[in-house]
Amino acid sequence: MKTMTCRQLGGPCDLSHHGETADEVIKAQDKHLKEVVAGGDGEHESALKEMKARWRKPISGMGWYKKAKRDFAALPED
Numbered sequence: 001m002k003t004m005t006c007r008q009l010g011g012p013c014d015l016s017h018h019g020e021t022a023d024e025v026i027k028a029q030d031k032h033l034k035e036v037v038a039g040g041d042g043e044h045e046s047a048l049k050e051m052k053a054r055w056r057k058p059i060s061g062m063g064w065y066k067k068a069k070r071d072f073a074a075l076p077e078d
Contacts, residue, residue: 002075006032009068011047022072026065 002025006015009029017028033048054061 001078002072003078004029004068004072004075006044006047008071010050010064012043018078022069025072026068 001018001020003016003018004025005011005017006013006029009017009026011029011033015032017025017032019025019028030051033044033051036044037048054064
């Protein structure tokens, strides 16, 4: 298991996301962004917009995805 924060994934806070794979952590970040913005958190709104834009632009989005996977791989186990 490894841990990445919202900030490490492009968000504004230090909430920790834990997972066995980078994909688990990325999905946790996506869920976190959606939940806090739906709850009225304006700080996370730009990160949520960036997340949604990544999937509309697959080529540049893949660059972010590959970097997140590399960053995850470089982390020590918890």
